[in-house]
Amino acid sequence: MWRTAISALAFAAMTLPTHACDLALALAVDVSGSVDSREYGIQMNGLAHALRDPIISEALVRGDSRLMLVQWTGASRQQVTIPWTRIDSFDAIDAFAVAVEQDIRVWRNFSTAIGEALQATMDTFAQVPDCKRHLIDLSGDGFSNEGLEPTTVHPELRAAGITVNAIAIEESEPDLTAYFFENVIVGEGAFVVSAAGFLDYPERIRKKLLREVTQQTAVLD
Template sequence: MRVLLSTLAFSISGPVAACDLALALAVDVSGSVDEGEYRTQMDGLAHALRDPVVSEALVRAEAQLMLVQWTGAARQRVTIPWTQASNFDALDRFADRVAADPRVWRNYSTAIGEALEITMAAFSQVPECSRHLIDVSGDGPSNEGIEPLAVHRDLRALGITVNAIAIEQSEPDLTAYFYENVIVGEGAFVETANGFADYPARIRKKLLREVTQQTAALD
C-alpha cells in the first residue's frame, strides 16, 4: 500500500490540470441486489447522466468518468474505463455503455473497503483532473475484506472525496453507517434512497449536487 500511495501521489500532483473532475461511479452488485434491482441502478444512473443540468456540468468540466462494479473481497472490477465527457455525444455514449453494462457477479458479499481501494488506485490514470471523487452506492454495510475506515487515510492523502448513496431496502440504519464508515473528504455527504425504486431520483439529485458544485467554481 505504501508503494501504491507514493506512486499515486506523484501521479496526481504532476501535470497541469486539463479537466476539472474525475468521477468514479462504484455500483453495488452484491448478492443482496437482484437482477431487477441491478437494472434499476444502471438505468437510473444512465438516465441521471443524461439530465440536462448534469450533462452540461460534466461537459463544461471536461469530466473523466469511470464505472466500477463491486461486491465481495477480490471481486471488484472497472467495467468501463475512464472516458472523457469532452462533448455531449461522448457523454451520451458513456451513458449508453452504463445502461448496457453486463453484470459481472451475482452471489457474493459486501466489501466496501476493497471497492474503495481498487477505485482509488485508478485515479493514477487521470492525473490531469483537479478534483477526484468516488460516488459509491450500496444497500448494506461492509461484511468482508478490509474495513472502509482503513482506506480513509490514503484517500485523504490523495485528495479523493468519497460520497455515497445508501439504498435502505433492508438496512434502515445504513445512512448512519455510511456517514460513520464510508464517506471521507471535505464536503462529503450521503444521499438516502428509500429502496431501489427510489434510486433513480436520488442518484440524479446526488449527481446534481456533486457536479454543479464543481462547475459553480468555474463561473
C-alpha cells in the same frame, strides 16, 4: 507596429495556461448478492438517466470531465467495466450513458466488501492525475461484511485528495445511512444521500450527481 502587436497577442494566447479536467468521477456500483437482477437494472438505468439530465450533462461537458464505472462486491471482486472516459461533448456523455445501460453484470452471489471497493477504485485515479477534483460515488444496499474495514482506507484516500460520497439504499437496512456516514464517506464536504429502496434510487442518484457536478460549474463560472 501592428504586426508586433499581433505577434504579442499570439504569443500571449499560446502561453495562456491550459485547463485540465475539473472532475474525475468514479461510479462504484454495488452488485453484491443482496442486489437482484431487477434492482441491478434499476441502478444502471437510473444512473444512465441521471447522466443525461440537462444540467448534469452540461456541467460534465463544460468541465471536460472524466467518468469511470466499477462494479464491486466481495473482497477479491472489483472490476472496472467502463474505463476512464473523457466527457468533452454531449455525444460523449450520451455514449457513456448507453454504455452504463448496456453494462453486463459481472457477479451475482457474493458478499459486500466496501473497503476493497474503495481501495480498488482509488488506485485507478493514477490514470487521471490532472483533474482538479477526484471523487468516488459509491452506491450500496448493505453494511460491509467482508475484507478491510472501510475506515482503514480513509488515510490513503485523504492523502490522495479523493473524496468519497455515497448513496445508501435502505431496502432492508434502515440504519445504512448512519453507517455510511460514519464508515464510508471521507473528504471535505463528503455526504450521504438516502434512498428508501431501489425504486427511489433513480431520483436520488440524479439529485446526488446534481449536487456533485454543479460545484464544478461554479468553479468554471
